[in-house]
Amino acid sequence: MVTPLEMIRKKRAEAVNRIISKGYLSTKRVYVGMATCEIAAGSKEVMQVFRQAIANGLTDVYLSQKGCAGRCNLEPTVEVVEEGHIPVKYGRVTPERAREIIERHLKKGEIISEWVI
Amino acid sequence: MGHLRKEINVKQIQYKLTLCDGPTCVHNQSKQLRDALESEIDKAGIRKSVSIHLSGCLGMCKQGPILIVNPGYTMYGNVKPADVSEIVQSHLVSGKPVVRLIIREDHLYNRFFRIFGDADFFGKQMRIALRNCGIIDPENIDDYLSLRGYEALAKVLTDMSPEAVIAEVKKSGLRGRGGAGFPTGLKWELTAREKSSEKYVICNADEGDPGAFMDRGSIEGDPHTILEGMIIGGYAIGSRNGIIYIRAEYPLAIKRLEKAIAEARQHGFLGEHIFGTDFSFDIEIRLGAGAFVCGEETALIHSIEGVRGMPRPRPPYPSVSGLFGKPTLINNVETWANIPVIILDGGDWFSSIGTKTSKGTKVFALAGKVLNTGLVEVPMGTTLRQIVYDIGGGIPNNKKLKAIQTGGPSGGCLPADYLDTEIDYESLAKAGSIMGSGGMIVIDEDTCMVSLAKFFLEFTQDESCGKCTPCREGTKRMLEILTRITEGKGRTGDIEKLERLGQMIKSASLCGLGQSAPNPVLSTIKNFREEYEEHIEHKKCRAGQCSALLSYQINEKCVGCGACKRVCPVGAIEGIRKEKHRILPDKCIRCGQCYQACKFEAITKA
Numbered sequence: 001m002v003t004p005l006e007m008i009r010k011k012r013a014e015a016v017n018r019i020i021s022k023g024y025l026s027t028k029r030v031y032v033g034m035a036t037c038e039i040a041a042g043s044k045e046v047m048q049v050f051r052q053a054i055a056n057g058l059t060d061v062y063l064s065q066k067g068c069a070g071r072c073n074l075e076p077t078v079e080v081v082e083e084g085h086i087p088v089k090y091g092r093v094t095p096e097r098a099r100e101i102i103e104r105h106l107k108k109g110e111i112i113s114e115w116v117i
Numbered sequence: 118m119g120h121l122r123k124e125i126n127v128k129q130i131q132y133k134l135t136l137c138d139g140p141t142c143v144h145n146q147s148k149q150l151r152d153a154l155e156s157e158i159d160k161a162g163i164r165k166s167v168s169i170h171l172s173g174c175l176g177m178c179k180q181g182p183i184l185i186v187n188p189g190y191t192m193y194g195n196v197k198p199a200d201v202s203e204i205v206q207s208h209l210v211s212g213k214p215v216v217r218l219i220i221r222e223d224h225l226y227n228r229f230f231r232i233f234g235d236a237d238f239f240g241k242q243m244r245i246a247l248r249n250c251g252i253i254d255p256e257n258i259d260d261y262l263s264l265r266g267y268e269a270l271a272k273v274l275t276d277m278s279p280e281a282v283i284a285e286v287k288k289s290g291l292r293g294r295g296g297a298g299f300p301t302g303l304k305w306e307l308t309a310r311e312k313s314s315e316k317y318v319i320c321n322a323d324e325g326d327p328g329a330f331m332d333r334g335s336i337e338g339d340p341h342t343i344l345e346g347m348i349i350g351g352y353a354i355g356s357r358n359g360i361i362y363i364r365a366e367y368p369l370a371i372k373r374l375e376k377a378i379a380e381a382r383q384h385g386f387l388g389e390h391i392f393g394t395d396f397s398f399d400i401e402i403r404l405g406a407g408a409f410v411c412g413e414e415t416a417l418i419h420s421i422e423g424v425r426g427m428p429r430p431r432p433p434y435p436s437v438s439g440l441f442g443k444p445t446l447i448n449n450v451e452t453w454a455n456i457p458v459i460i461l462d463g464g465d466w467f468s469s470i471g472t473k474t475s476k477g478t479k480v481f482a483l484a485g486k487v488l489n490t491g492l493v494e495v496p497m498g499t500t501l502r503q504i505v506y507d508i509g510g511g512i513p514n515n516k517k518l519k520a521i522q523t524g525g526p527s528g529g530c531l532p533a534d535y536l537d538t539e540i541d542y543e544s545l546a547k548a549g550s551i552m553g554s555g556g557m558i559v560i561d562e563d564t565c566m567v568s569l570a571k572f573f574l575e576f577t578q579d580e581s582c583g584k585c586t587p588c589r590e591g592t593k594r595m596l597e598i599l600t601r602i603t604e605g606k607g608r609t610g611d612i613e614k615l616e617r618l619g620q621m622i623k624s625a626s627l628c629g630l631g632q633s634a635p636n637p638v639l640s641t642i643k644n645f646r647e648e649y650e651e652h653i654e655h656k657k658c659r660a661g662q663c664s665a666l667l668s669y670q671i672n673e674k675c676v677g678c679g680a681c682k683r684v685c686p687v688g689a690i691e692g693i694r695k696e697k698h699r700i701l702p703d704k705c706i707r708c709g710q711c712y713q714a715c716k717f718e719a720i721t722k723a
Contacts, residue, residue, distance in 0.1 A: 004392035008262075008271035011384065015262035033251065035337040036369045037330070064260075067338020069233060069251025070492030079232055086133050086188050087232045117236055 026062040028106055031079040035068035042094065043076035049098040053106075061106055074117055080105055089117040131166040132209050133235045135185040139174030139496075142181035146198065150182050153201040161205050172234060173241040173503075174496050175227060176470055180220055190231050194220035225265060225458045228252050241507050243470070244494045245478045246294075246454035250338030255373050258380040261341040267386050269457035270345050273352055274392050277460075282353040283309060286456070288464030290476030295321055295412070295449030296524065296553045297629070298475070298542040304446065307436040309354040311444035316356035318347050318398075319440065319447040322363035322370075323417060325409040326525030327576055329556040331480045332450040334492045336363070336370040339454070340377035344400060346453030348386065349460060351398040354446050359400035362417055364407050374402055409526075409580035412554075413628045414439075414447050416582070427582045428628035449554065451480055471497030475541035485522075485558035488513050495540075502536040505559055516561040520644070524553025526573045526580075527633030529640030530566065549640050551633070565662035566645040567652055571599040573637035577630065588631030591622040595638060604665045607653035612642060661722055664707040671698050674719035681711035681720060 032038075032047045050063050071077055074091030078101065081087045088111055090101060097115060104110045136142075136151055151169065158167050175183050180194035184204070191214050193204065200218060207213045226245045229252055233239035244250075253260035261267075273282055287302030308316065320343060324332040336343060347359045363371060378400055381387040389397045403421050410416045411426040418440050420426035439445025455477060459467050468476045475497040481504065484490050488510030495504060501521055505511065512518050520530040529550035531538070538544050542552050560569065578592040595618050598611050619635030626632050642649060651657045658666040671681070677695040689705040692698030700711070700720075712720045 002393070003276075004271035004274040004394065005268070005276075007392055008268050012262050012265070012268070015259035018259050019263060035334060036367070037334075039369070064254045065256070066253060067250045067255045068334045068492065069229065069239075069338075070247070070334065070494075071238060071489070072491040073489060081232060084188050086130065086235070089233065089236065117238075 023062045027060045027082060029062040029064070029079075029081040030106070031064050031066045031081070033068055033075060033077045034065035037068055037072060038075045038077065041075040045095045046076050046078065046093050046098045049095045050102070053099075053102045058102065058106065071117065077117070090115045091117045129165050130168050131163075133168050133170065133187045135170045135172050135187070135230075135234050135240060137173075137175045137177075137181055137183040138171035139178065139181070141174070141178035142183065145181050147182040149198050150184070150196055150201065153198040154184075154205070157201050157205040158209070161210050163205075163209060167209060168235070170235050170237070170240050172230075173499070174243055174470070175230070176224070176243060176466070176496075177220075177222065178469065183220075185230070185234065186214070187231075187235060189214070192220050192222075193218040223265070225461050228264060238489050238491070238493075238508055238510070241503065242494050243478050243496050245458050245467075245470075246342075246451045246480055247335060247338065247492065247494045248458070249342065250334060250492075253339065255338055255340055256376055258341060258377070258384065261339070265461065266341055267345055267381075267384075269460035270348055270352075270386060271392060272460060273349050274394050274396060279309060279353045279355065282349060282460070285464045286353070286459060289455075289459045289467035290464075290471075291452065291455055291459060291467065292475060292542065293449060294451035294455075294479065294554070296527070296551065298552060301448060301452055304436060304448070305350065305353050307434070308444050308446040311437060313444050315358070315441075315443045316354055317440040317443055317445040318351045318354065318356050318359040319417070319421075319445060320347055320359070320361040320453055321412065321414065321417060321447055321449045322361055322367075323405050323412040324364065324367075324450075324554065325407070325412050325580075326527075326554060326556045327573075328484045328558060329482045329525055329554060331482050331492060331555045333367055333370050334482075335450050335454055335480070336367070337373055340370075340373045341381065342457055343374075343450055343453045344377055344381055344387070346448075346456035347400060348391070348398050349456050350446055350448070350453070352396055354444070356446065357398050359398060360421060360440070361400060361402045362405055362411075362421060363402060365404040366407050371402060371404070378402070408582070409576070410582045410628070410630050413630060416628065417447070418445065425582075427584050428630075430627060451555070472539060472541040472544075474543050479540065479552065479555060481555045481557040483509055483557050483559070486512055486516065486518075486561040486564070487559040497541045498539045500537050500539050501531070504540075504557065505536070509559065512559065512561050516563065518559065519562050519564060520560040520566070522550075522558040522560060522569070522637070523556065524551035524633075524636075525556040526577045527551060527629065527636055528553045528556070529636045530560070530569070530644060531640075532644045549643060551636070563660050563662070565603075565658050565660040566641045566648045567599060567603055567658070568660075568662050570638045570641045571596065571603060574599060574634070577634040581630065581634070585626045585628075585631055587622045587625040588634060591618050592634050594618060595622075595635065599638065602649065602652045603658075603663045605652070605656045605663070607649075609653065611653055612646065612649050615639075616642060664709070667707045667709075668702060668723055669700050669705060669707065669709070669712060670721050670723065671700055672719055672721055673697070674717045676717055676719070678717070680714045680716065684710045684714045686710065 078090045078093045184193040283305045291301040292298040411420045416426045416428045435445040480494045522530045581588045583589045619639045675697040682690045689701045
């Protein structure tokens with residue numbers, strides 16, 4: 001009989017494959033905070049900017065929502081994670097800032113230090 | 118470290134080092150290690166491209182001191198000052214990690230560290246209950262599965278008996294995170310012991326303290342961990358019915374829970390024959406209308422049963438006779454979130470974190486007059502000073518800290534003398550407050566303690582269910598007295614009257630709400646009695662918050678610009694242009710608008 005532990009290992013492997021098939025191995029991963037607090041601070045609009053950019057042809061980016069990390073006074077927060085680089089965390093991201101993050105950081109690799117937490 | 122960051126340009130940083138600064142590692146010479154690192158980095162000439170950060174306890178004390186190098190999240194253990202030169206030269210200069218010192222451990226806790234560990238706010242924290250919050254997509258079960266989600270459940274069903282699960286929880290020393298701190302393992306054992314064909318498992322997500330959002334953050338960030346904890350609880354006590362009682366005012370949390378439950382059912386983690394075993398368990402959500410008293414377990418059970426949410430005397434405890442008269446295991450959201458970690462990382466490990474009587478971590482909602490507000494999770498035994506200053510970043514505008522309020526409307530105010538109190542259930546109670554569910558409000562010198570006590574009492578007075586007369590009538594009378602004190606109509610003897618009423622309510626009320634309702638008043642009287650006396654005897658509010666006790670005057674600095682006159686909503690300011698103006702005390706409503714409008718500091722508040 002297959003034990004629950006063996007079953008969960010298989011399920012985990014499947015889950016990882018599904019995440020990878022959604023583009024997890026892209027060069028850059030972008031996480032937008034989407035809990036009630038972040039949404040109240042405007043993260044839905046920020047998320048929309050990233051979604052739109054991907055729909056308009058921005059490639060090699062994996063976009064995901066996440067819960068609240070606890071940084072209330074700096075919300076909405078956005079993380080840009082890139083293998084081999086130090087994860088960058090932006091605070092108080094507005095749709096305008098999101099557009100700049102796309103242009104400068106995601107496309108040109110420039111970290112916008114003024115907004116880093 | 119905030120100052121370091123400003124000097125160093127973020128763009129030049131190639132490596133970020135995190136050094137464990139927990140008490141055990143400090144003992145193991147982490148300070149010497151840090152000095153060695155600084156000097157080796159200077160020697161190698163890479164000062165500008167490396168930043169060093171100190172973290173709180175990383176929970177790997179046996180292998181401390183720990184040094185983490187990012188990017189790459191390379192973790193070095195048992196690092197000796199003699200190893201530092203090799204790490205700097207090989208890893209930081211040549212880019213080759215020092216393999217012999219690397220430790221590879223896949224713990225559930227502190228996952229957030231990979232992304233957030235270098236920021237001061239996060240680095241001093243230790244995350245067990247909130248381990249996935251801000252890391253995973255809460256609406257995608259795959260994200261949870263990829264981080265060993267539901268492995269604890271699988272482990273329990275593979276090779277642990279219900280008794281072994283309870284033994285593990287008991288060994289962990291976990292205590293109820295809802296506030297009272299009852300040992301969780303014992304609660305499980307008591308419920309498991311009851312013989313009954315039907316038992317219930319309840320998650321208390323009725324979060325109601327003003328300013329508290331720990332449970333909401335936890336559910337919205339990682340709903341599956343709560344489900345997993347509950348399923349394990351159901352297995353341990355022999356129940357097949359789980360209920361999450363949550364407020365209807367948390368729509369997003371409810372939506373995410375519903376989605377999580379549906380996905381868990383699809384994967385066979387909920388429902389009949391979980392993982393193909395004989396164990397079946399399912400969870401449903403019950404919505405509360407937002408009554409504070411329904412956070413009390415017996416009132417909550419009444420509310421689920423469909424009757425009025427009022428507490429009843431205990432015993433019998435819910436473990437014997439709970440929902441629909443059946444044995445019921447009821448735990449708070451944060452308690453449930455700890456369970457999968459205890460199962461996978463072990464009760465022994467869990468009990469190595471924290472103080473003698475309180476194990477593990479506690480989540481606090483840090484709010485009030487503090488620079489970095491937010492959700493923090495710290496090991497028990499962390500001091501209030503570390504939370505307010507190291508994590509919270511201190512008080513804005515260089516104001517002085519006056520007090521810290523913990524435990525919400527049931528808790529108390531601790532004055533600044535208690536800053537070095539190490540947080541656990543006992544030490545907070547000894548200091549005159551409570552752990553509570555985790556509200557923590559920082560108060561600076563601009564806050565009037567009488568008004569603050571009044572605010573909390575307004576809340577409990579409003580939320581009193583009315584069953585016990587001392588609570589229903591007593592809180593009302595106390596509020597009347599506090600109101601008249603803040604309006605400058607306080608009488609001699611009012612303080613004593615408040616103390617007498619407070620003691621009476623505490624001793625004559627049935628449930629925790631009533632027994633703790635006077636706490637904010639009693640603790641502020643105990644620690645800030647002189648403020649009450651000033652209000653009553655001298656009609657003075659030193660914080661300048663009680664408007665009825667204020668008077669505004671215009672001094673010699675007035676140039677007669679008329680700015681104050683224009684903003685005054687009641688026409689209480691008179692004067693001719695370019696001459697000194699005057700406030701008419703009888704007309705003035707003390708709104709303070711003139712005070713803010715004046716550009717010449719010509720209006721004084723007394």
